[in-house]
Amino acid sequence: MSFVYDEDKIMEFLLQNKSEFEEYLLSAAVNVRDKIEEILLIGNVDLLNNAHKLVRYIVEQNETDLIAFAEQEGVTWATHSMTLSFKLEWIQALRRTLWTFLYKFEQEKKAFIEDSKVFFDLEKIVNEKVDEFLKSFFVSYSDYKDKLILAQQNLVENLSVPIIPITSTTCVLPLIGTIDYSRLQIIEEKVLMEIGKLRIQTLILDLSGIIEIEVEMITDLMKILDGTAMMGCKAVVTGLRPEVVTKMIRSGIQLDNKAETKGTLQQALKDYLVGT
Numbered sequence: 182m183s184f185v186y187d188e189d190k191i192m193e194f195l196l197q198n199k200s201e202f203e204e205y206l207l208s209a210a211v212n213v214r215d216k217i218e219e220i221l222l223i224g225n226v227d228l229l230n231n232a233h234k235l236v237r238y239i240v241e242q243n244e245t246d247l248i249a250f251a252e253q254e255g256v257t258w259a260t261h262s263m264t265l266s267f268k269l270e271w272i273q274a275l276r277r278t279l280w281t282f283l284y285k286f287e288q289e290k291k292a293f294i295e296d297s298k299v300f301f302d303l304e305k306i307v308n309e310k311v312d313e314f315l316k317s318f319f320v321s322y323s324d325y326k327d328k329l330i331l332a333q334q335n336l337v338e339n340l341s342v343p344i345i346p347i348t349s350t351t352c353v354l355p356l357i358g359t360i361d362y363s364r365l366q367i368i369e370e371k372v373l374m375e376i377g378k379l380r381i382q383t384l385i386l387d388l389s390g391i392i393e394i395e396v397e398m399i400t401d402l403m404k405i406l407d408g409t410a411m412m413g414c415k416a417v418v419t420g421l422r423p424e425v426v427t428k429m430i431r432s433g434i435q436l437d438n439k440a441e442t443k444g445t446l447q448q449a450l451k452d453y454l455v456g457t
Contacts, residue, residue: 191240191283194289195233195286202278206278209278210275211270212270213228216267217229223261224261226263231250235247236275239314242310244313247313247314247317251313255319255322255325259322259326259329260329265322268318272314272315275311280304344375347453350382351383351454352375352381353385353446356390357390358390359392359393360402362397362398369405369408372405373412376409382413383415384415384417385417385443385450387420388420389422390420396432403439407439417441417443418440419442419444
């Protein structure tokens with residue numbers, strides 16, 4: 182007995198049993214079942230409708246639309262940071278449900294598959310398409326998530342090194358928090374790039390917001406001041422805390438001709454704004 186894969190009849194059968202299909206699917210996806218409304222609210226993702234759409238692509242062996250749908254879903258889930266374990270459980274439950282109803286379809290036709298080769302051919306068709314969806318979904322999710330992370334990193338870097346124009350030639354760089362090696366690299370790159378881009382002649386570096394800085398970081402900060410001078414820009418350092426100055430003295434670190442110093446940012450702004 183040969184088996185004919187009649188996708189039209191299979192889809193007709195699945196549509197006729199749509200309610201039962203959904204009921205079985207929800208019973209198979211225990212953890213996702215209670216999250217359906219939440220997922221719809223967060224990402225405007227209708228899991229049940231999307232399940233029927235995916236089943237159609239699988240049954241019809243429509244690989245083009247299946248991959249496009251998977252990539253779209255990947256971006257949506259990444260954008261709204263929805264839990265990947267829910268998606269994985271949902272697709273696995275969908276796979277089991279589809280097999281269950283394909284089994285029922287063959288039984289109702291009274292032409293149950295007895296030939297194991299034919300059965301495994303059918304299994305291959307379904308499983309390949311489900312796996313194709315999962316692969317495309319996770320690749321799309323991962324790629325888009327990486328882009329989001331990179332965008333957030335760039336935003337954080339820009340916020341951590343806020344060079345603020347005061348006049349056409351004078352800018353302020355207020356540093357807040359803790360200075361580590363990674364942040365110093367960002368500061369060096371941003372400072373030198375902005376000096377050239379904005380043609381900054383005077384850069385006021387305010388350190389009053391620095392909570393903690395190690396001696397090695399102070400040494401590297403001095404190198405940034407050297408680079409500032411090499412770019413033809415005058416550096417003015419304000420807000421040096423007593424504990425930072427103490428570390429500099431004990432380590433033999435001197436500003437020398439690297440930068441002019443002012444007690445406070447307000448004092449520097451007053452001097453340089455009056456002079457413009």
